[in-house]
Amino acid sequence: MAAAAVFFAVTVGAKPAPAAHSEWVYFDHSGKLTYRQFKVGDRIMDFSYAGYMGGGVAVPIVPVKKTVTPSDDDDSAAIQGAIDEVSALPLVNGIRGAVLLAPGRFHCKATLKISASGVVLRGSGSGEADTVIEMTGDPHLAVLIAGESTIKPVGEATTIVDDYVPSGAMTLNVKNASGFKVGDVVQIVRPVTPEWVHLMGMDTLVRAGKKQTWVSDELKTERMIVAIKGKRLEFDVPLADSYDAKYLGADGAKVVKVEHTGQIEQVGVENFRLVAPARRVTLNDKHFNGVELKSMKDGWVSNLRILNTTGPVNLDHNTRRVTVVKVDVTQSIALIGAAKSADFSVDGTQILIDRCSADENNVFYIATGAREQGPNVVLHCVFHGDGHVQPHQRWSTGLLIDSNEVPEGGIDLMNRGSMGSGHGWTMGWGVAWNNVAKSYVIQMPPGAANWGIGNRGEQALGKLPTFDPGPELPMLPQGIIESQEKPVAPESLYLEQLKERLGPQAIKNIGY
Template sequence: MKNRFTKNLLRSCCIGFLLPLSTHAQQWVSLDAKGKLKYDYSSRGDRIPDFSYAGYKGGGVAIPDIPATITLQPISGDNSAAIQAAIDKVAAMPLKNGFRGKVLLSPGNYECQQTIQIQASGIVLAGSGSGENGTVLQLSGAPHMAVVIKGKPSYTNNGPSQLVTDAYIPAGAMKLQVQNGQGFRSGDTVRITKPVTPQWVKFMGMDDLVRDGKPQTWISGELTTDRIITAVKGNTLQLDVPLTDSYDAVYTSPAGTMVEKISTTGELSNCGIMNFRMVSPSQTGTINERHHQAFFIGGITDAWATNIQVFNTINSITLTGRRITLDSIAIYHDDKTIGAAKPADISTNGPQQLVKNCYIKGANVFYIATGAKVTGPIVIMDCLFEGGGWIQPHQRWATGLLVDNCKVPGGGIDFMNRGEMGSGHGWSIGWSVAWNSSATSFLNQQPPGAMNWMFGCIGAQRKEARPFDKSPLLPEGIYVSHDHPVQPLSLYKQQLLERLGKK
């Protein structure tokens, strides 16, 4: 085992075209004499991405407040059907300025035995406050998700499909070159597809995952991310949001990275839930058992959940859409799940997601986790998580996460190789940043050909081997000013300010 891991470590450290580790002269991002952000670049042009595009409408846009269309009062017994009927009635209304209407729940207790579903654009479900005297969704009956906002997007290739000609596209880039730019126009949505090749898996040291005597597959297939073209100059396509991964032609041959124009049907937009609390009976057991859950938002661009208190749900919140804001969500657990496998209270699985001003109290839990093949930017900001859990990207190569001014007393913030954990989760995260955050401990590991950074963070630094092995220790990611906060106080807010201005 030691020889195997030593071989992988040497492979990742000695190949000539790998990124150099940080030097003392490189700060990677800092304020210049005029108070503006100044970025350093790797030898291949990689930089810390601009994370300010995360959130509703792409960041910097206030959550809308629309008038109530239908107002409900609580009834005795199961309220699910009444709430669903009101939502369905609003769903039949025409869109006006992007919205159909709002279902407002008056103060009181609403027993809910079934999932409430929003399946049309422009619908808001709101309560009258998240306190004890506000609106309470009391979950009962068989375990279920309280609220689901879910579109059914279908993607169609409706234009040119072109090979990327760049030998290397650095992380943080906002443009790329294709063989032929004709047929692409500003405003087109394009899908960028990077094949997962055996040579890349081997380069990442993920070709030897074995658990219980069985080979584990880290990643197969493709890595995709969608962007909107903002300009076409010859064969160069300018993109609306920075790329949060690098694209190296050495590891994408023979197919190469492709760009194709796509159209989407069935995707929702402008939906939100707000101003109530969800209460589940206390739940224990393992994560493989069914539990009450809080809400799911997916198949959507532009959505939000704000001012919601959640009690005793397991695997509480899952986000799979784009441009979503969670603001002022609080999750409380009376008990903890059993076993080594931990639930994720907030699972961020899509680009341009913003989680801010949130609070979680619970043990044996991932406060924030990412899924497989997720691309950012994803921002977790101004959050407090108590009880001994973790912010830990979870599996199979997510990229572009910012943990900004978060506090995890009694727990950890880990950018790591999870190796054979799970079913071969392997390298879980790359091109990600922790900024002015505090925790009991930090694990910051550097994947081959990528970087992870931690700036101004306060807490013990851990060095570890790949899970289940004692050696060798994996290469560390980049620490800047550890145990001493840096300026600006918030990277996301400063990036947003410089991109959009004070207004």
């Protein structure tokens, strides 16, 4: 707990936490979750907004409009033709219909593309005797779900006037709220200043004698206004980062109304087996990849069995409110070299990775990209092999790793230093809750926090990774470690937060 005092004065008066009781999130006498805060107001955020439709909503069963049976030849054109036919149907309550792939083995040498809202690609099961899509031909992506996202500022931006907006907050105050109304979509825009980069220790990154740039320009996150009281804006989803005026420059952080168009909605991929040829490749080779989601919201990927793709599931930075559930990944031949691929690449926001699994080595089971704000959640997943759940690069925030098993690998919320291309601090305001892993590296970023609570496995310290020779580097400060080797209540933080926010039916809706 001493590491917390390095950057924050913690609210005084808290008694030592009893066994199996977190002092950061715990039940009060009435059974309601209570959150300890830093003196400036930061806290473990409410992650329950992650997932399809913002969490707690059942994925719909979309009616079949077209069925495709396998042939003895390439089936790409037949499946794509069916997708295009369904994509041309009118929307009814946001849904057009599903393309059903009959049982059997389909051969596909081209990418299957969904670019319209309300379309589902569904197989007849993910077993070997059910629907199998066998990838043939040159390396390619199997399924692409993609809109064409455009974000356009509307009107003038206004400045945030708070000296400090804590992580986990739902509100902030602005200089002028007259240009906003309830229902507006806005961006909160934080400038990347030399002062903040220096605070983070990221202005000295060097690789092969060349200076590396960690983060530059601006950090942006999108929210909807749900209430306005004077100059105070209230948002639909908590903020997953803090905003400290001391490090925001003379102009400060801003809020601007935007028109975000082109995202497709209510799209799903479900219930089949995807098989690529086993190949011995490096990260720089051309790959067979699985499912990619771009510029979409309110969608799902469920009940897939994916074999031998290098990138099984990838969600880009314009992807929002998506559930990936019961997707099982296997790679029979590990990637060659030190550079690793990611099984589940999470670059969007409000993403729920739920009850997924993987069995492979030399891989990131879960990786985040740069500059993304959560809430994002990895829940009840099981990953076997020597890989890691490891946010990958350049300051993403708000990740909950909840009740997972990585028995031969690790879970890391860390500073990656000069690794990659200067990936540096990868995660702030992240939480590892009640997991089992071989090892953990949970580190404390300047001006932020990462928590490891109720975890079982070795807690390791680490230095700043570097490729250049130089003086011996000190150990980086450890994050907030609590109830090591003994799980805490609630068993799942995400599920308890979801139940408290939306009620017990929300838990049943997502299959718990």
